[in-house]
Amino acid sequence: xxxxxxxxxxxxxxxxxxxxxxxxxxxxxxxxxxxxxxxxxxxxxxxxxxxxxxxxxxxxxxxxxxxxxxxxxxxxxxxxxxxxxxxxxxxxxxxxxxxxxxxxxxxxxxxxxxxxxxxxxxxxxxxxxxxxxxxxxxxxxxxxxxxxxxxxxxxxxxxxxxxxxxxxxxxxxxxxxxxxxxxxxxxxxxxxxxxxxxxxxxxxxxxxxxxxxxxxxxxxxxxxxxxxxxxxxxxxxxxxx
Ligand code: GLP
Numbered sequence: 001x002x003x004x005x006x007x008x009x010x011x012x013x014x015x016x017x018x019x020x021x022x023x024x025x026x027x028x029x030x031x032x033x034x035x036x037x038x039x040x041x042x043x044x045x046x047x048x049x050x051x052x053x054x055x056x057x058x059x060x061x062x063x064x065x066x067x068x069x070x071x072x073x074x075x076x077x078x079x080x081x082x083x084x085x086x087x088x089x090x091x092x093x094x095x096x097x098x099x100x101x102x103x104x105x106x107x108x109x110x111x112x113x114x115x116x117x118x119x120x121x122x123x124x125x126x127x128x129x130x131x132x133x134x135x136x137x138x139x140x141x142x143x144x145x146x147x148x149x150x151x152x153x154x155x156x157x158x159x160x161x162x163x164x165x166x167x168x169x170x171x172x173x174x175x176x177x178x179x180x181x182x183x184x185x186x187x188x189x190x191x192x193x194x195x196x197x198x199x200x201x202x203x204x205x206x207x208x209x210x211x212x213x214x215x216x217x218x219x220x221x222x223x224x225x226x227x228x229x230x231x232x233x234x235x236x237x238x239x240x241x
């Protein structure tokens with residue numbers, strides 16, 4: 001019940017909607033119409049709109065053209081750590097699966113050769129995988145590995161964890177990585193594979209992973225911006241004092 005008092009009505013309504021979102025409304029469900037919310041809570045249209053706008057900007061609701069306002073699915077939250085996709089998803093209670101799109105041996109281009117500290121034209125495996133969480137596309141990954149280090153990588157099960165395979169098959173444990181993150185809009189090909197509209201926002205992670213200082217993998221990962229979020233702990237370091 002909304003009450004007169006110091007807490008504005010739109011804040012109270014927002015809280016009431018949040019309770020419904022966390023309770024009986026499942027992801028994809030429509031919330032009641034503006035008119036119903038006005039009648040049910042005895043508030044103005046402006047109050048309803050302010051409450052909804054706040055929840056849209058928090059990512060809890062989304063406006064779907066021609067449909068209405070729907071409950072979003074909570075994003076998978078990841079901390080910036082050195083996890084594999086498989087570990088990252090499991091840690092968050094999701095079921096990871098992988099679809100292998102391609103695995104070919106090719107000559108390293110300049111960027112890959114530099115990242116992996118290889119001579120120009122060295123042979124590398126290029127592996128493309130679609131990563132899913134709970135059977136829904138989460139990320140597209142293109143990775144390169146030196147063929148000299150992993151001569152039979154193409155014969156491995158590339159639909160399970162590659163970090164686990166590098167460890168069990170080659171004794172290579174990933175111990176560190178350099179990673180750069182940016183965003184981009186999904187082009188048509190990426191959008192189709194990720195089952196998201198063309199132009200949708202993606203997180204891009206460009207990672208060079210090393211095993212005791214030696215670079216062994218470069219991966220460019222594209223994560224769906226609507227399904228993923230990053231959290232990080234920030235600490236005051238010596239340079240900021
Ligand atoms: C993350 C990293 C990739 C890495 C992958 C390995 O997604 N960004 O660089 O290749 O994990 O995951 P998995 O061991 O599940 O194949």
